[in-house]
Amino acid sequence: MNVDAARHPALDxxxxxxxxxxxxxxxxxxxxxxxxxxxxxxxRDSKSPRTEMVVFDHRGWGRFLARLTAGSFRIR
Structure with missing residues (x-):
């Protein structure tokens, strides 16, 4: 996933x-x-908490959860 940092909020x-x-x-x-x-x-990954994390705004998080719940993602 490619994230444009200028369009997404930072998480302190x-x-x-x-x-x-x-x-x-x-x-x-x-x-x-x-x-x-x-x-x-x-x-973030609990095994590597100091590495990068994925940051969502609240609307994006809601869309992600909706797709996850609907089974839209496939594990390969």
Whole structure:
């Protein structure tokens, strides 16, 4: 996914509260974490929390969740 940083909000992670899904692997591996702010939603890999993250505005996050729920994504 290619993201144009000028069109998407930044996510200040200084005081971010990251959350894992209750459906995550119990040993903590292979999980994604999500953090919500006033302007953005960040998603990162729990195994590599200091690497890059995907940042959505709230409308984009809603569209992503709708497609995910509808089964629009295929795992290869």
């Amino acid at each position: 992670t200084t005081f971010a509260e990251w959350r894992k899904s209750s459906r995550s692997n119990p040993n903590g591996n292979q999980c994604v974490e999500v953090s919500f702010s006033t302007d953005a939603v960040g998603v």
